Amino acid sequence: MKKRRKIQLFLLDLLYPNQCPCCHRKIPWNRYLCDMCQTLFQLPPDTFCPGCGKPVESCFCERGPAYDHAIAAALYQEPARSGILSLKRAESKNFAYACGEVLGRMVIADPELLAYDLIVPVPMAKRKKKKRFFNPAEEIAREMSSATGIPLRADLLEDTGTGAAQHTLSAKERAANTGHFQIPQTADLTGYRILLCDDVLTTGSTMNRCAELLKSRGAAVVTAAAATTTPAQEDS
Ligand SMILES: [Zn+2]
Ligand SMILES: [Zn+2]
Numbered sequence: 001m002k003k004r005r006k007i008q009l010f011l012l013d014l015l016y017p018n019q020c021p022c023c024h025r026k027i028p029w030n031r032y033l034c035d036m037c038q039t040l041f042q043l044p045p046d047t048f049c050p051g052c053g054k055p056v057e058s059c060f061c062e063r064g065p066a067y068d069h070a071i072a073a074a075l076y077q078e079p080a081r082s083g084i085l086s087l088k089r090a091e092s093k094n095f096a097y098a099c100g101e102v103l104g105r106m107v108i109a110d111p112e113l114l115a116y117d118l119i120v121p122v123p124m125a126k127r128k129k130k131k132r133f134f135n136p137a138e139e140i141a142r143e144m145s146s147a148t149g150i151p152l153r154a155d156l157l158e159d160t161g162t163g164a165a166q167h168t169l170s171a172k173e174r175a176a177n178t179g180h181f182q183i184p185q186t187a188d189l190t191g192y193r194i195l196l197c198d199d200v201l202t203t204g205s206t207m208n209r210c211a212e213l214l215k216s217r218g219a220a221v222v223t224a225a226a227a228t229t230t231p232a233q234e235d236s
Contacts, residue, residue, distance in 0.1 A: 002146065006030065021086035021095040022079035032098040037079045041102045048072040053201050053224050058232035065204055067196060067211035069223040071113075073102040076200050076228040084199055084228060087136035096136055099199075099227035100143020107148045107195065113223060115193070119145045119152050122198040122210055123159040123181065140227050141197040150195065157210055158182045171203045178209035183217055190218035201226035 013029030020027050020034035027034050051061040053070025074080045083095035107113040121141035129135050138154050145152035161180030194214055211222040
């Protein structure tokens with residue numbers, strides 16, 4: 001943890017005693033999660049498919065995702081689900097820090113990923129971001145960037161939509177609802193290797209659309225980095 005962050009968290013804890021974002025237990029000021037919830041990241045190394053980022057039993061590589069590889073930190077189930085909700089409700093950024101740190105470690109452990117050029121978060125519609133205070137994907141990406149030293153570019157992709165929640169839509173509707181993501185005509189990403197970061201990977205349609213856009217501007221490789229990915233039974 002960087003010194004500036006330590007000071008921030010120490011002072012914040014005096015006003016609002018630090019809580020685990022997943023279970024709301026009190027935790028020391030210098031922790032992001034409680035010991036029990038921290039174990040949500042302790043999954044067998046072959047839990048997620050390295051091609052699509054889904055749990056291996058619900059791999060959708062045969063549908064040919066627009067991204068090339070994927071990493072994921074946790075399953076979208078309790079207690080991680082509560083952690084993601086705490087971000088959506090802007091209760092604290094703890095869960096983003098925790099996920100960003102874990103994804104950052106995964107990148108550092110892989111020399112190929114560590115040589116990537118950019119980390120790009122899946123964007124959030126401006127109006128929605130104003131209401132929510134921050135974009136969880138961007139906070140996770142920022143933490144990954146600070147852990148790995150790979151530059152963050154949060155201004156490349158834009159979400160010009162109304163902010164209709166993807167999770168309220170069916171798989172078909174989700175795929176059709178990604179037309180509002182945009183990238184500037186002038187963006188030149190020729191040869192770039194990009195880590196594309198989001199908080200939850202479900203059907204992959206958001207990651208796909210964003211990867212397509214990055215590649216349309218010349219990106220050579222896109223690896224999806226998902227903080228969480230939904231288990232098979234939830235992908236209806
Ligand atoms: Zn906890
Ligand atoms: Zn797969």
